[in-house]
Amino acid sequence: MKEAPMTVTCGIDWSEKHHDVALVNETGTLVAKQRISDDANGWRVLVELLAEHGDHPDDLIPVAIETSRGLLVSCLRATGRMVYAINPLAVARYRERHTVARSKSDHADAMTLANILRVDAAHHRPLPKDSELVQAIAVLARAQQDAVWNRQQLANQLRSLLREYFPAALKAFHVKNIGLTSREARTVLQAAPTPGAAAKLTARRLHALLRGSGRQRNIETWTDRLQAIFREEQLRQLPLVEDALGRQVQALLLQLEAACRAADDLAEATAETFGRHPDAAVITSFPGLADLTGARVLAELGDDRSRFADARALKAYAGSAPITRASGKSLVVHHRKVKNQRLAAVGYVWSFASLRAPGPRAHYDHRRAEGDRHSSALRNTFNRMLGCLYHCLQNNKTYNELVAFSPRLGSACPNSAKNRAA
Template sequence: MKEALVTVTCGIDWSEKHHDVALVDEDGTLVAKRRISDDAEGWRALVELLAEHGDHPGDPLPVALETSRGLLVSCLRATGRTVYAINPLAVARYRERHSVARAKSDHLDAMTLANILRVDAAHHRPLPEDSELVQAIAVLARAQQDAVWNRQQLANQLRSLLREYFPAALKAFHVKNIGLTSREARAVLQAAPTPGAAAKLTFRRLHALLRGSGRQRNIETWIDRLQALFRGEQLRQLPLVEEALGRQAQALLLQLDAACRAADQLAEATGEAFGRHPDAAIITGFPGLADLTGAWVLAELGDDRTRFANTRALKAYAGSAPITRASGKSLVVHHRKVKNQRLAAVGYVWSFASLRAPGPRGHYDYRRAEGDRHSSALRNTFNRMLGCLFHCLQNHKTYDESAAFPHRQSMRLSHAS
């Protein structure tokens, strides 16, 4: 956590068209305020205003906003300033400390942000000083993660729709490693979105569709299976209703196809950028992490080694460490709900994939034997692996299972002897 003795702090209330700037001194007195535009001219006005009140390249003034994104934030970070992204809920609570009238304005919000830095800067986390490469990786990785979630959401919508009028299609593509998001399913259903159209698909037409989707093996077996399912007896909607539902399915398929292509293209770009980062070899050395999942992890951790004071801070940020609520005789320990949701999501995938390795698998089995449910045991495994990753990144070391899970290794040796 960065701490500095400053006499002036800056708060900026951000909006799409303009920003309100307020500067307060160490006594909380307003020394300057200005409304600037959201363009290059407004940026110059902000720099001049800060320079008039003690800002210089060697010791820039800290700035607080309610957002961590946008061109203004990017420009502030590029100048080497310490920038704080304060949660809007925390700003609202701080405002209530000084007024119960619930008065609110853009100028007052800017002053509130400046005063938060003046008295409570040590209790807030500044934006990390990440490299340009890792910031680019974060953009690509988060966009790819969003595309994956969007793809799954559209697939769920399509599945619900097909259940209403075409359950044979769900059965046809309910195969290992094949689902509604597969190229085979999208090609066939786009050509025949209704049971009536699917029953009329000939051997030749199905062969062309499967070959065009990229399938090269077992095409004849697939054709026989699809024709048996599509031409078998099944419940049907009324003809006009079935046709309308088919049009709706085609519209969803267009969206699903675009989401699948976006996810694939972003995955390729993310992997390429991740491979250029020096931490890639350390991250992918862990069981359960590959180029894509490793990029997701790096996007949320960054490469600013001073961002997290210790492993406890990182684990709390990721939501893997439990939280305790104690009051009188009441003591409750449960998992965190306020966390980095993206890192927590990849943590579940990471810990599940790592179970192929003996160390994580032994730790997971131990937690299950102690009474943990599947999700709790995976979260505990993620917690352990995250601590190991923090140590390896801080010390530039590669993953060593005997050091990460020494108790499990000793148990294996004792059983072997």
């Protein structure tokens, strides 16, 4: 059944202190305009303005705005109306359809947004109608992901700084599952940030520092190893320069300590909130997805089942599906660069961790045998897993490897163990 055309559409040009609102009818005629403040009084004015022009609980006026975040957008979504977050670049291109003078104003931008909905609403996707719980999961999961990225950035800065004057510290904590972000490294370096101070650490002091960091096993072995490394002959900076660099390391360690604590606290809160969502059981049934990675996936997918038309739309959104550029005799296939970067990041971790399961591993090996590089094979595995996840979420089913990955896949690989034996 063909949808009825929108009679009135609303465009809002957003800014930090005020917003310009424009309402146009089905012919593109401006029927109302208003500048509202970014507070409760401005929201009240907006609601009254919409009501004056036909806004009704059964027929809510759609709104176009250039952002998907903020209190105004949150309040608009809470009313249940269709809210479209239009990319500012798309708005600029649409503006050029009507004028080439490059004139620009807040009111004109609001009208442009309203006209985009009037003419091309079918070509834009409204914000999903996610539940309150999944929106909370998205806040926590994204914050935790940002904290992890911030922690790694600080660790890289610390590594670069230590290389300038204290390479022995890098050697001391270059151990499997132990790095500069570990509690042992942070505790020892905070107490002895220079080669001179580290060389003076006694076995008793090192033992106390390691135990204070929370380490319980192999403390004596660690004590002997650290003391031997710190007392080795090494190149040194000038004394005053070395002390200054040590103070800089201590300041950086304070930031790293806060980042590590934030990442750990947010991880705990994210896992706890994610466990309350009904989709958690389906998501964590997939190999490679635990509470934290599963929460990141759910945060980007949401729980609005109508958000993606099919699995192909989801794969394009995640950037796992390739994109084809064809012109005349030229045909080039690339991986997508415009995508949800957060979902793509967790997709790499997910696909890599899933290789412990037979099905994903056979699929990955098959892609490698076909000539794909490691990153391409992982992206293809992620693409396959996303399609399975879409099906399972739509039908509320848990992961079944026999259905997701055909047993014949292993024999299809020319370098498989079966074919080599033959």
